Amino acid sequence: MKSKNVIKNFLYNSLYQLLIIITPIITTPYISRVIGAEGIGTYTSTLGVAQLFSIIGMIGIMNYGSRSIAYVRDNNNKLTKTFWNIWLIQLIxxxxxxxIYFLIFVGYSPLGFREIFIIQSPIVIGAIFDISWLYVGLEDFKKTVSRNILVKIVGILCIFIFVKSYDDLYKYIAINSISTFLGILTLWMFIRQYIRKIDFSSFKISEHLKGAFLLLVPQLAVHFYTGLDRTIIGGLSNLTEVGFYDQSQKISRIALSLVTSLSTVLMPRIANMFANNDTEKIDDYLYKSLNFTVLISSLLMAGIAGVTNDFVPVFFGTEFNIISPYMIITSLIVVFIPIGGVFANQYALPTGKNKEYIMPLVLAAIINILINFTLVPKLGALGGVIAIVLTELITMCIRIILIIRYINVRKILSDIYIYIIVGIASSSLTILLGKLFSPSILAILIESIFCIVIYSILIYIFSKFLENI
Known part of the structure; x- marks a missing residue:
């Protein structure tokens, strides 16, 4: 039954990620042509600032809260007390x-950007009300799926109805920020199923502050090289290069949100096992999870790299042809991030190994900033692409090294090299096939099917070969 629940929650969370993915897949080709690279650069660089203050406001509660809820979810009294104590910290x-966001970025930004920061403010306000961590800890992923269906559909329709040119950039930003905020508010519709009324006498927030602050550090570190990197690149080059950099990662980030669904699902399950001293199955969970993760992520990496040369002009428009090699390089993060994520999000985080969870991310932020400052002034968006790929590779290696003494890493990693080799071979063959076609939807479809077939055949051959050794 527990295995079935994990599969069900994985499917729910995958559907939730798909809902998030649907918006950029549908709107990106349109927005790339309507507001262009500079407009996208303006949007993403200011969004990075708003997201930073949202993360600061949450002070690590997204991870700490879900883990804490997973520990006490079997006791309703403790669950209610834990929820209100953590949410009070979040509110404050x-x-x-x-x-602070309004005082600094609204009060002192130049005209033009001041209005944009105001429009982005629902992202920061949303941090007050975001209780998705409750449902993650309860393993009730159905709620987080259902919350965004209508909001996403309305948001997509609004973009096509109201955004017609670069002059509608403000409208585009407002639609995205407000729809995000409304999606967050819908989570409060379901809370009474699990949580009783506030008992003011039960507030003891001090016991949660340290744990939350500890997990704020890695979230800030991650945001420095996955959110504020666009702001940094904009400062070191220009907003057009930010637009190229952002779009070069778009498809890989979409693929990642699917692959990392399993980490989100397994984190509270392993946390609950750890709380109940049921540690025997953790290695088995990690082995199966990593193999499944790398099997899927290597295929996605191969597909993205393989079809990029035809995909970019069709999907983004000819203005973005320059990013084709950038996308091929960036596709590597679809493998690096999930491997590291298994050891960090599925083991270090749920078992309370804060040092092993935090240290790689802090080092990653430092490394990324140093590489960006070295390469971006000379290479622009390409420098940012190289920086993010190197950062994720180093982070993955550090995460594995720090966990070696706790689990049988050699056994867990034993089979994944097959998927990576096959992925690289499949992408290379698909790129060669793509030289026979001109960019078109039909070419992309043929190349995608070819990549999937070649990948599947090679995996089958390798598996049979290893069985006979």
Whole structure:
């Protein structure tokens, strides 16, 4: 039954990620042509700032809260007390973060950007009300799926109805920020199924502050090289290069959101096992999870790299042809991030090994900033692409090294090299096939099917060969 629940939650979370994915897949070709690279650069660089203050306001509660809820979910009294204590911390710090955001970026930004920061403010306000961590800890992923269906559909329709040119950039930003905020608010519709009324006498927030602050550090570190990197690149080059950099990662990030669904699902399950001293099955979970993760991520990496040369002009428009090699390089993160994520999000985080979870991310932020400052002034968006790929590779290696003494890493990693080799071979053959076609939807479809077939055949051959050794 537990295995069935994991599969069900994985499917629910995958569907949730698909809902998030649907918006950029449908709107990106349109938006790339309507507001262009500079408009996208303006949007993403200001979004990075708003997201930073949202993360500060949450002070690590997204991970700490879901883990804490997983520990006590079998006891309703403890569950209610834990939820309100954690949310009170979130309310206090998110309000302070919102105030600072308005004082600095709304109060002192130049005209033009001041209005944009105001329009982005629902992202920061949303941090006050975001209780998705409750449903993650409860393993109730159905709620997080259902919350966004209508909101996403309305958001997509609004983009096509109201955004017609670069002059509608403000409208585009407003649609995205407000739809995100409304999606967050819908989570409160379901809370009474699990949580009783507030008991003011039960507030003891001090016991949660340290744990939350510890997990704020890695979230800030991650945001420095996956959110603020666009702001940094904009400062070191220009907004057009930010647009190229952002779009070069778009498809890989979409693929990642699918692959990392399993980490989100297994984190509370392993946390609950750890709390109940049921540690025997953890290695088995990690082995199966890593093999499944790398099997899928290597195929996605191969597909992205294989079809890129035809995909870019069709999907993004000819203005973005320059990013084709950038996308091929960036596709590597679809493998690097999930491998590291298994050891970090499925083991270090749920078992409370904070040092092993935090250290790689802090080092990653430092490494990324140093590489960006070295390469971006000379190479622009390409420098940012190289920086993010190297950062994720180093982070993955550090995460594995730090966990070696706790689990049988050699056994867990034993089979994944097959998928990576096959992925590289499949992408190379698909790129060669693509030289026979001109960019078109039909060419992309043929190349995608070819890549999947070649990948499947090679995996089958390798598996049979290893069985006979």
């Amino acid at each position: 710090f998110s309000s302070i973060s919102l105030l």
